[in-house]
Amino acid sequence: MRRNPERRQALIDAAIEVLAREGARGLTFRAVDAEAAVPPGTASNYFANRDDLFTQVGGRIYERLLPDEATIARGREGVQDEARYAELMHELVDRVSAFNSGYLALLELRLEATRRPELRAVLTKRIREDIDANIGYHATSGLPGDSTSVVLLYLALNWLIVERLTLPDIFTEQEVHDLVDAAVRRSLASEGVTGG
Amino acid sequence: MRRNPERRQALIDAAIEVLAREGARGLTFRAVDAEAAVPPGTASNYFANRDDLFTQVGGRIYERLLPDEATIARGREGVQDEARYAELMHELVDRVSAFNSGYLALLELRLEATRRPELRAVLTKRIREDIDANIGYHATSGLPGDSTSVVLLYLALNWLIVERLTLPDIFTEQEVHDLVDAAVRRSLASEGVTGG
Numbered sequence: 053m054r055r056n057p058e059r060r061q062a063l064i065d066a067a068i069e070v071l072a073r074e075g076a077r078g079l080t081f082r083a084v085d086a087e088a089a090v091p092p093g094t095a096s097n098y099f100a101n102r103d104d105l106f107t108q109v110g111g112r113i114y115e116r117l118l119p120d121e122a123t124i125a126r127g128r129e130g131v132q133d134e135a136r137y138a139e140l141m142h143e144l145v146d147r148v149s150a151f152n153s154g155y156l157a158l159l160e161l162r163l164e165a166t167r168r169p170e171l172r173a174v175l176t177k178r179i180r181e182d183i184d185a186n187i188g189y190h191a192t193s194g195l196p197g198d199s200t201s202v203v204l205l206y207l208a209l210n211w212l213i214v215e216r217l218t219l220p221d222i223f224t225e226q227e228v229h230d231l232v233d234a235a236v237r238r239s240l241a242s243e244g245v246t247g248g
Numbered sequence: 249m250r251r252n253p254e255r256r257q258a259l260i261d262a263a264i265e266v267l268a269r270e271g272a273r274g275l276t277f278r279a280v281d282a283e284a285a286v287p288p289g290t291a292s293n294y295f296a297n298r299d300d301l302f303t304q305v306g307g308r309i310y311e312r313l314l315p316d317e318a319t320i321a322r323g324r325e326g327v328q329d330e331a332r333y334a335e336l337m338h339e340l341v342d343r344v345s346a347f348n349s350g351y352l353a354l355l356e357l358r359l360e361a362t363r364r365p366e367l368r369a370v371l372t373k374r375i376r377e378d379i380d381a382n383i384g385y386h387a388t389s390g391l392p393g394d395s396t397s398v399v400l401l402y403l404a405l406n407w408l409i410v411e412r413l414t415l416p417d418i419f420t421e422q423e424v425h426d427l428v429d430a431a432v433r434r435s436l437a438s439e440g441v442t443g444g
Contacts, residue, residue: 075271172415176415200430210407211404219361
């Protein structure tokens, strides 16, 4: 295995683009070499096999989807109310949607996980940790709502991003914006209108 | 184009299985013939090209995902309250999850739609009509909530099904059940706990 970390990262980033564009079946070492504009055979020196490549792509997408430290610091400042919660969720939806290829590649990985038990185990662990980290962040933030709010927002916003990236004409940008607000507002309610 | 409707439907149903199992790239006429156990060349007599096949698969999946008339009639009977809404949503999640290959194939189609403008147009129309039909059903049903409730449930439950089918160990069956209840209860609330 080669050890040049910048080269490895460039290959993984190239693999993300290939995955988003060509689908899981299109993700070959040859396609990665071509996308990264490196000599044929390079990728095969960096990844043990395609399973290894899929797994490393999954980890890297999550890394690139994280907010930067300035964004995190901004989120921690000032009043932690419903308006702030909505602001954070708008920022999240826009950040994830902007990494279009990363999110589409992640959907490809999920589908591929139904065929690759090892990939399924890695993604399950990573996503469960991510949900738990969001619940933990929320618990210490002073934001309104509870852990159920966090998980309901995770569900609704993920599909909103799927919709926006795969069939962008289903909802207008204004509808997407209003749905984020509504998802935040209603996910915070612990009692329904009919009193449960 | 051949016109035997049972044969056409059998080919499309075979295509759904191929799509779910092999991904969009694996959906070839040859693979469909093999899956349907018909002579090589059969599928090419029924579909003008792969675009046509993808489009017809999309329509058929939606057809197969619809509830049967008995289920619809049952849903219309009795008290239309939050408990009934939750019941309908549990039935929906279980029905869609049970057609595992159909839902996975639909995700493959969405990803393929980012590469095929014609497929994107067909799916956009179909799904927008489906959302509007749900909103219309809700409006005349007497169920609590408003059109925003319907769309928020559409978002949250779709991702819950994605999770269940692609990474089934993220949430336990009990958690899935509780999340459906919570999604219904909270989506009905038109004001958040902090008063909006």
